[in-house]
Amino acid sequence: MTSDQGTEDQAAGGAEQQQGDGYQQQxxxxxxxxxxxxxxxxxxxxxxxxxxVIGFAVDLGNVWRFPYICYQNGGxxxxxxxxxxxxxGGLPLFYMELALGQFHRCGCLxxxxxxxxxxxxxxxxxxxxxxxxxxxxxxxxxxxxxYLFASFDSKxxxxxxxxxxxxxxxxxxxxxxxxxxxxxxxxxxxxxxxxQYKADGLDRVGPVxxxxxxxxxAVFLLVYFALWKGVRSAGKxxxxxxxxxxxxxFILLVRxxxxxxxxxGIQYYLTPQWHKLKNSRVWIDAASQxxxxxxxxxxxxxxxxxxxxxxNNCYRDAIVTSSINCLTSFLAGFVIFSxxxxxxxxxxxxVQEVGLEGPGLVFIVYPExxxxxxxxxxxxxxxxxxxxxxxxxxxxGGLEAMITALCDEYPRLLGRHREIFVAVLLTGIYIxxxxxxxxxxxxxxxxxxxxxxxxxxxxVVFVEAAGVCWFYGVDxxxxxxxxxxxxxxxxxxxxxxxxxxxxxxxxxxxxxxxxYEEMLQGEYTYPAWTIMVGWALTASSLLCIPLYIVYKLIxxxxxxxxxxTKIIKPEDLSEExxxxxxxxxxxxxxx
Numbered sequence: 180m181t182s183d184q185g186t187e188d189q190a191a192g193g194a195e196q197q198q199g200d201g202y203q204q205q206x207x208x209x210x211x212x213x214x215x216x217x218x219x220x221x222x223x224x225x226x227x228x229x230x231x232v233i234g235f236a237v238d239l240g241n242v243w244r245f246p247y248i249c250y251q252n253g254g255x256x257x258x259x260x261x262x263x264x265x266x267x268g269g270l271p272l273f274y275m276e277l278a279l280g281q282f283h284r285c286g287c288l289x290x291x292x293x294x295x296x297x298x299x300x301x302x303x304x305x306x307x308x309x310x311x312x313x314x315x316x317x318x319x320x321x322x323x324x325x326y327l328f329a330s331f332d333s334k335x336x337x338x339x340x341x342x343x344x345x346x347x348x349x350x351x352x353x354x355x356x357x358x359x360x361x362x363x364x365x366x367x368x369x370x371x372x373x374x375q376y377k378a379d380g381l382d383r384v385g386p387v388x389x390x391x392x393x394x395x396x397a398v399f400l401l402v403y404f405a406l407w408k409g410v411r412s413a414g415k416x417x418x419x420x421x422x423x424x425x426x427x428x429f430i431l432l433v434r435x436x437x438x439x440x441x442x443x444g445i446q447y448y449l450t451p452q453w454h455k456l457k458n459s460r461v462w463i464d465a466a467s468q469x470x471x472x473x474x475x476x477x478x479x480x481x482x483x484x485x486x487x488x489x490x491n492n493c494y495r496d497a498i499v500t501s502s503i504n505c506l507t508s509f510l511a512g513f514v515i516f517s518x519x520x521x522x523x524x525x526x527x528x529x530v531q532e533v534g535l536e537g538p539g540l541v542f543i544v545y546p547e548x549x550x551x552x553x554x555x556x557x558x559x560x561x562x563x564x565x566x567x568x569x570x571x572x573x574x575x576g577g578l579e580a581m582i583t584a585l586c587d588e589y590p591r592l593l594g595r596h597r598e599i600f601v602a603v604l605l606t607g608i609y610i611x612x613x614x615x616x617x618x619x620x621x622x623x624x625x626x627x628x629x630x631x632x633x634x635x636x637x638x639v640v641f642v643e644a645a646g647v648c649w650f651y652g653v654d655x656x657x658x659x660x661x662x663x664x665x666x667x668x669x670x671x672x673x674x675x676x677x678x679x680x681x682x683x684x685x686x687x688x689x690x691x692x693x694x695y696e697e698m699l700q701g702e703y704t705y706p707a708w709t710i711m712v713g714w715a716l717t718a719s720s721l722l723c724i725p726l727y728i729v730y731k732l733i734x735x736x737x738x739x740x741x742x743x744t745k746i747i748k749p750e751d752l753s754e755e756x757x758x759x760x761x762x763x764x765x766x767x768x769x770x
Contacts, residue, residue: 219284220410221486227414228487229500232277234421234572235479236504239319240472242569243540245508246515248464250448250530253455258509260456260465265505268683269469271675272640274497275647275656276475280484281493282659286584287478295650297746300727302584304639304720305478309581311631311716312477313574314612315624317402320570321395321616322542323563325372328394330559337367338550344370352551353525364547365539372542377618381626381709384619392616398571399609405575406582407598410486413575420568420575427565428507428514434558435517444520447530448512463690470687472508473501474573476640477632478580485583492664515540518548525551541566578605622703630713635720637688642724644684648676650747 222228249257283290288302329336336342340349340363350360369375378385405416435441455461474480484493522533522544533544549558582601586594593600615623647656653676661667728746735742 219486221488222410223414225491227410227417228483228491229496230417230421231413231483231572231576232480232496232500233503234417235483235576236472236474236500237421237424237507237569238472238573239541239566239570240468241504241508242511242515242566243538245468245472246448246512247540248468249512250516252458252461252464253452254447255449256451256453256456257461257465260462261469261505264462264466264469264683265501267675267679268466269473269475270497270501271672271680272470272475272644272684273473273480273501274494274672275644275676275680276480277484277493277497278656278660278663279647280481281487281489281491282663284485284489285587286482286485287580288584288588290481291646293749295646295747296750297728297731298642298646298650298724299731300724301639301643301646302478302588303727304635304723305476306581306584307720307723308632308636308639309477309577310608310611311627311720312577313608315615315627315631316570316574316577317398317608318395318612318615318620318624319538320398320567320574321391322372322538323566323570324394324397325391326542326546327560327563327567329367330556330563332556335546335550335555335559336371337364337546338555339363340366342367342371344374346370352547356526362543362547364543364550367546368539368542373621374618375621378622379619380703380706381619381622382706384614384617384623386618387613387616388618388620391620392613395612395616396609398574399605401571402574402578403601403605405571406579407601409597413579416575417572420572423568424565425507427561428510430561431514431558431565432510432517434552435514435521438517438521438524438552440520440522440524441517442520443523444516444518444530445513447520448516463687466683466687467691468508469505470637470640470684472504474576476636476643477577478584479576482580482583483576485587490663490665494660494664494668515545518545522548522551578608622705622709626705626709626713627716630716631720634688634691635717637684637691638721639724641681641684641688644676644681648681651749653677 222231249261252260279290279294280286283293286302287305288299291299291302338352340351342363345363345366346361348359348361349363349366350356352362352364372391374388405413405420436445484496487493516530519530519533522528523530526533545562546559549555549562552558582597582604586597586600614620615627617623653673656676657668657673731746732739732742735745737745
């Protein structure tokens with residue numbers, strides 16, 4: 180893997196100087212030879228970085244969350260608040276993180292040493308959030324792996340009701356149903372894949388389902404071999420995991436629009452309902468969708484851009500990758516709603532009666548539609564391959580954020596033994612994720628998803644934006660960007676960073692706190708003790724921020740005013756030192 184030429188020259192020059200240094204001992208010149216630090220890797224090709232960022236941003240939520248939110252919040256009219264939130268909220272934060280990572284060339288821990296040392300707890304909070312995310316998100320990918328293996332049969336197992344797991348209420352897809360009827364696809368997901376009927380909610384989750392645990396293990400193994408060598412291995416993996424979903428999406432789109440009833444589904448998806456724009460909830464949903472879709476705050480954009488060359492045009496990258504992400508969401512809506520229209524046509528229902536939110540859309544409704552198509556086995560295989568590759572890219576990014584942060588912070592302990600560290604880390608996360616593969620694991624997945632990253636990440640990114648824009652300063656940050664790309668960010672970007680983006684984040688966070696109960700609504704009522712556990716998960720990451728501020732105040736000398744003044748100012752670095760900032764795994768703060 181190549182590295183920035185300037186960094187290589189400086190590293191080589193430093194090594195030569197070290198090798199030439201010596202001292203005299205008993206009339207002899209003794210030369211001290213030091214092994215130079217390993218230069219920081221960079222992406223082998225610019226396109227690998229772009230694919231990695233696109234792959235992280237484009238995830239399962241683009242397929243199951245955006246289409247549902249779009250038609251629930253005004254159809255085509257929803258695109259207006261969606262685009263406004265993209266331009267004024269999501270894109271400035273996206274651009275900010277790409278520029279920060281590229282300029283400072285380090286992960287979400289070490290970077291605060293050069294922005295606002297007191298806020299380093301943000302980095303530790305992000306690492307915890309990424310662990311929680313890995314525990315639940317990899318399990319969802321494991322469900323898709325289970326479906327993929329189940330698809331390699333002469334007949335899809337969720338086509339009929341004559342399987343051992345089916346109940347008397349199971350009714351074939353195209354048969355007349357009553358109020359008690361359940362579809363074979365729903366019973367396959369709940370009674371064969373999850374077997375959640377064997378659990379008593381979270382009060383008694385039951386034993387681990389080992390077939391599901393093996394599917395999740397397969398996901399972790401794929402993640403390991405994509406990340407163990409850093410950008411050298413990840414850069415190769417993204418050629419498959421980032422491009423394959425687009426090939427499948429276009430294949431499914433062509434198939435979907437040719438189905439009977441597809442036009443009704445697409446019409447339902449796009450028909451503007453202008454009156455809904457008066458509802459504040461529509462605007463909050465648009466802001467939330469943009470934020471979680473682009474993914475600022477998870478440390479991933481910092482980590483991926485930290486392997487860029489110093490003069491890479493991160494501004495252009497931000498515009499291109501964020502636009503592709505949003506267009507992919509829009510495209511996925513056509514793929515999903517063309518098939519929902521087909522299902523409504525086949526079952527003589529409305530599209531609204533067919534659709535489901537969240538995992539049910541891709542694990543129940545869409546597989547049920549596939550089962551009625553000619554060549555159903557083929558369509559099922561490529562659909563679940565698409566889900567797996569969509570999920571893998573995002574979990575690559577989330578875990579790489581934590582790995583990069585810790586390797587940068589503890590370079591000699593972890594950075595120089597990356598392969599072993601990644602293996603130990605993923606093994607630990609897999610063991611922690613095993614409860615999500617029990618019979619009641621689906622309830623734990625939902626709980627982790629809401630209280631792990633769902634609420635806390637919003638506050639973490641708000642503090643991050645405040646630290647960069649208000650403590651480090653937009654003027655200083657803009658000067659850093661100018662050094663990299665040759666021109667200063669315009670007034671629009673500076674106004675967004677100073678005022679609009681922090682307010683954007685704070686509003687989403689407040690509304691998420693007020694509406695957290697809605698996120699857990701469903702057939703299962705979560706016991707009070709599980710809600711307390713959920714808030715403890717949220718607090719575990721958020722507490723990293725104030726605890727580190729207190730710790731930093733204690734270890735900093737001087738009176739209280741001197742301490743506060745010192746810990747909110749970036750550490751002074753000479754221009755020469757700044758060019759070498761974390762260019763090797765030889766720098767870190769270790770605190």
